[in-house]
Amino acid sequence: MLLWITVSADQITARWLPVPVEIEIRDANHQLVAGPAPEDVEVRFSGPGRELWELAITRPPIRLIVRDASEGVQEFTLEPAQVQIPRGRLITAVDVRPATIQLAFQRLASAQVPVQVQVRNGPGPEFMLVGSLRVQPTQVRVSGLAARVNVVDAVVTRPIDLSGEVGPFERRVALDTTGLSGLKLSTAEVVVSGQIDRVAERIIPGMPVQAPPGTLVIPGSVELTVRGGESVLGALDRNALQVVIPAELVPARIPPLGTEVPLRVGGLPAGVQVVAEPRTIRLITAPELPVTEIRTVTPQPDTTAAGQEAGSR
Structure with missing residues (x-):
């Protein structure tokens, strides 16, 4: 009986065994989104009975390498040579059923999108943000399925609280990945900086x-009454300001008595507000200056006796 079992274990035979399908994608422009279908296939192995029993337990996979994919559902052929039989085994893969599987792919894409800072609470009532918040980097790269990347217009930070800040500040803030699952960001956090100043007025x-x-x-x-950050107003040079009438508001023909027009103030630092008093002024046509006629007078000889006497001297 023992002799029969030994002979049977070494006898060459063939057997169908279920094995899993492994997919290796080498196309950097596409991602597998569905499949394989089916997930398992059957392979007909040939070899000693003892090794076939062991193979039924270890189930070596059949590996499909995809080097060139396209968007949508594709069908691929499976071959016995793709079965990953361990080295040293006296086993041969003879056939595969089913001989084809289906895989679904989607195109990958990446895009640079701006970073937007979310503010939960602004500065206190007597303080203001000087200029605007600065963020570094200003953009991040979003990578993933093209259909999802194409609808991402911006990436926002987690909300920050500015109510306790005074003066210049800088902090690292994580990006909010809500709704971005499955997408890859080039960075997980950014640096947000700015300056909070006390509100002041200057006339x-x-x-x-x-x-x-x-x-x-x-x-x-x-x-002019200007309102803004205390440090900004302290450094404000009045010579850098210009009070002008917007050219687009100057009428082509000014009425004889003139017309009221608004003013515009240029040269203001970012975040500074201004009110002019009066807010409008009267614009009139400049009067034409009279033309003065200048005549050249040629001296005439003096014919009087005194003149003749003076000329004879």
Whole structure:
């Protein structure tokens, strides 16, 4: 009996065994989204009975390498040579059923999108953000399925609280990945910086108004009230400001009595607000200056006796 079992274990035979399908994608532009279908196939092995029994337990996979995929469902052929039989085995893969499987792919893409900072609480009531928040990097790369990447317009940070900040600040903030599962970001966090300053006001009197060519303004100067960060207003140079009348608001024909026009103040730092008093001025056409005729007078000889006497000397 023992002799029969030994002979049977060494006898060459063939047997169908179920094995899993492994997929290796070497196409960097596509991702497997469904499959394989079916997940398991049967392989007909030939070899000693003892090794076939062991193979039924270990179930060596059949590996399909995909080097060139395209979007959608594709059918691939399975071959016995793709079965991963361990080295040293006296086993041969003879056949595969089913001989084809289906895989579904989607195209991959990547895009640079801007980072937007979410603010939960702004500065306190007596403080303000000077300028705007700065973020570094300003953009991140989003990679994944093209259908999902194409609808991502921006990536936001987790909300930050500015209510306790005073002066310049800088902090690392994580990006909010809500709704971005399955996508890859080039960085997980960004650096957000800015400056919180105390709100202040400053009055700048006697600012001249720049009139368009051929016009006069009444009054010729205004008073500016500027409001902004304390440090910004302290460094504000009145010579850097210009009070002008927007060219697009100057009528083609100015009425004889003039027309009221608004003012625009240029040269203000970011975040600074301004109010001019008065807010509008009267624009009139400059009067034409009279042309003065200048005549050249040629001296005439003196015919009087005194003149002749003086000439004879």
